[in-house]
Amino acid sequence: MKLYPLKFEPLYKYRLWGGEKLKTQLNKEYTESSIGESWEISDVKGDETQVLNGELKGQTLKQLINTYxxxxxxxxxxxxFGEDFPLLIKFIDAKTPLSIQVHPSNELAKERHNSFGKNEMWYVMQADKDAELIVGFEKEINKEEYQKHLEDDTILNVMHHETVAKGDTFYIPTGRIHAIGSGVLLAEIQQTSDVTxxxxxxxxxxxxxxxxxxxxNDQALDAIDFTYHSEFKTSYETKANTANKLVHSPYFKTNFIxxxxxxxxxxxxxxxxxxxxxVSGSLEISHADDTYALNTxxxxxxxxxxxAVKITASQADLLEIYL
Structure with missing residues (x-):
């Protein structure tokens, strides 16, 4: 059987910070409340997405890799990677803030959890007025100072808070402390890992x-990168009909089109x-005499x-992801 463009049935995840934007703005169909994440393409054990369209309907990523x-x-x-699919693709809706968190490196994740690390990136699709992300530290800080802020419940004072708008993009390498703030809807691309x-x-x-x-906190202490950075947001161009470099890392490459x-x-x-x-608008993808609609x-x-594919749209924004 010839392979063709594949859509997958999303998996919807309850989160105590989840809202309704996945339903109201992205037209996701579910009945539960407080859904914070739509796992679009996943090979996480126990959370494998299945093909939605065509003759391969119902197949998981592992089954497809095993066959093809x-x-x-x-x-x-x-x-x-063998039969392990390397990426996890999500949309995330934060009605209230996520926890302040960090992800372990590949080496640490392998040693402790037999897992990939979790390098990831965010592309903001919509943000309420004054909505923000937390990314990294606001100033130079060492491990001892960090622990003191944890004990004093003042850790938020040394985090870098950044007000965001549609199109803002951030790369979150392992070791970088981060959190999505309330009122943010975003696309997330990450390694296949659920270790936080x-x-x-x-x-x-x-x-x-x-x-x-x-x-x-005990596990996180060895995982945190305390390096100070003055800038966290990714700069990129938005030329029409061009694969504009967005985030190119050793773990995935993403372009904005x-x-x-x-x-x-x-x-x-x-x-x-x-x-x-x-991430915006709607389009059609043509391949081998078939057409596939893709909406926000x-x-x-x-x-x-x-x-080879042909993409047609009056105007739409795409994230293009590959290894």
């Missing part, structure tokens, strides 16, 4: 358990799958053997 190997993910990707160390959670009680959520009218993409020299996340808040995966 490098034809599905790319030969180099298959050689590096919480260091501060506003002393909140989860209504479903009646308890405060667990903190992981503003589609106007018609754009042809040739991936014959790229040895990787490609994922499109539509939808995601599609092009297997590595899908070498």
């Amino acid at each position: 190997k490098g034809d599905f993910v790319g030969e180099a990707v298959y050689k590096a 160390y919480r260091i501060y959670d506003y002393n909140r009680v989860d209504a479903t358990t009646g308890k405060e959520r667990e903190l992981h 503003k589609v106007e009218n018609e754009l042809e993409k040739d991936y014959s020299n790229l040895d990787s799958f490609v994922i499109y996340m539509c 808040g939808e995601t599609i995966l092009l297997p590595a053997t899908v070498n």
Whole structure:
């Protein structure tokens, strides 16, 4: 069977900080309340997304890789990761702030959790007035000073708070303390990992358990990168019908594409799958005499053997992701 562009059935995740924007702004269909995350493409054990369209409907990423190997993910990707899909793709809606947290490196995650690390990036799709993200430290700080702020419940005072708007982008490497603030809707691209160390959670009680959520300060201490940075936001161009470099890391590459009218993409020299996340507008993708609609808040995966597509839109914004 020839591979074709694949949509997946999202998995909706309850979060005590979740809101309604995934439903009201991205047209996701679910009945539960406080849904904070839509896992669009996932190979996390126990949370594997399944193909939604065509003859491969119901197949998981692992089943697809097992059957098609490098034809599905790319030969180099298959050689590096085997049957483990390397990325987790999400949309996130924070009605209230997420916990202040940090993710372990590949080495630490492998040693402690037999997992990938969790390098990730955020692309802000919508933000309420004065909404902010927390990324890194506001000033130089060492481990001892950090621990003192934790003890004194003043840790928020040394975090870097940044007011955000649509299009703002941040790369969050492992070790960098971070949190999504209230009123932010964003796209998240990350390594396949669900390992998070919480260091501060506003002393909140989860209504479903009646308890405060667990903190992981002992584990986090060895994972935190205390390096001070003066700038955290990613600068990028927005030229129409161009793959504008957004975040290129050792773990994934993401470009921003503003589609106007018609754009042809040739991936014959790229040895990787490609994922499109539509972050604004709507478009159509044509391949092998078939057409696939993609609207704001939808995601599609092009297997590595899908070498050419044509994208048509009056105007739409895409994130283009590959290894």
